[in-house]
Amino acid sequence: MNILTTLLLCLVSFNFLAANGSKGPNSPMVIAIVEEAHSDHIIVVTRGKFKRKLILNEASKINYVGFDDTKKEIKAEFCIRAQVKNEVISTIYVTPAIGTELVFPTPEMVKMSNQELFDLADLNQNGRISYVEISKTIKHSLKHGPVTFSKSDVDNSGALSQEEFPAFLAKTKWWKMSRVMPEDQLKTHDKDQNNLLSKEELVSLLGSEAHIEIFFKRADKNKSGDIDLAEITQLIESFIFGKKN
Numbered sequence: 001m002n003i004l005t006t007l008l009l010c011l012v013s014f015n016f017l018a019a020n021g022s023k024g025p026n027s028p029m030v031i032a033i034v035e036e037a038h039s040d041h042i043i044v045v046t047r048g049k050f051k052r053k054l055i056l057n058e059a060s061k062i063n064y065v066g067f068d069d070t071k072k073e074i075k076a077e078f079c080i081r082a083q084v085k086n087e088v089i090s091t092i093y094v095t096p097a098i099g100t101e102l103v104f105p106t107p108e109m110v111k112m113s114n115q116e117l118f119d120l121a122d123l124n125q126n127g128r129i130s131y132v133e134i135s136k137t138i139k140h141s142l143k144h145g146p147v148t149f150s151k152s153d154v155d156n157s158g159a160l161s162q163e164e165f166p167a168f169l170a171k172t173k174w175w176k177m178s179r180v181m182p183e184d185q186l187k188t189h190d191k192d193q194n195n196l197l198s199k200e201e202l203v204s205l206l207g208s209e210a211h212i213e214i215f216f217k218r219a220d221k222n223k224s225g226d227i228d229l230a231e232i233t234q235l236i237e238s239f240i241f242g243k244k245n
């Protein structure tokens, strides 16, 4: 490949990233917490700590997610995920305040049934799980939470019923990972059956090439170029419990 082609490809992929990105001071997707809400604009602080003023107009499509029995509005501390063009909001997801603290499962939660997890997440025990409840117990994600929750909340009531809850779990990474034994993961993805996973086989296990170099390096503790069952077990646990090693 000559230099010009490489340069062109870089530019194309850079534009692609910029058009889809949710990071940086000018990203078209804005994941943030509201600082001030006004009728025609909001001031937000993004995860990267950029302060942005976003314009609301008649064309802005507002999706209120997880409001259950509270008033649908945009207020300070509420969370947003917005698609913007020149800082004008085209689509915005708004959720009640969930703060910034991440949640990870306990070893007990990893073994719980759906019903047990439902009871654990239903903090006020009213028989349904609000967005705030699920964000404090099962999964906290300013980026993915609003979309996962609204897709799971089929009847759009603002809370998850017992019937709706499993769909949310199915989109929760730690839960999915905890439902399959590492031995079975190895068996399923070890295509050449040498009892080790190569980088390609790990891609198959993770279902994505995203960050694969980092994950593989982290997993291959003895730097053998393959990962064995003990290393797979550790990697899966690091995903489930959110640890780096």
Ligand SMILES: [Ca+2]
Pocket (backbone or CB within 6 Å): 121, 122, 123, 124, 125, 126, 127, 128, 129, 130, 133
């Ligand atoms: Ca509840």
Ligand SMILES: [Ca+2]
Pocket (backbone or CB within 6 Å): 153, 154, 155, 156, 157, 158, 159, 160, 161, 164
């Ligand atoms: Ca519902």
Ligand SMILES: [Ca+2]
Pocket (backbone or CB within 6 Å): 190, 191, 192, 193, 194, 195, 196, 197, 198, 201
């Ligand atoms: Ca193998």
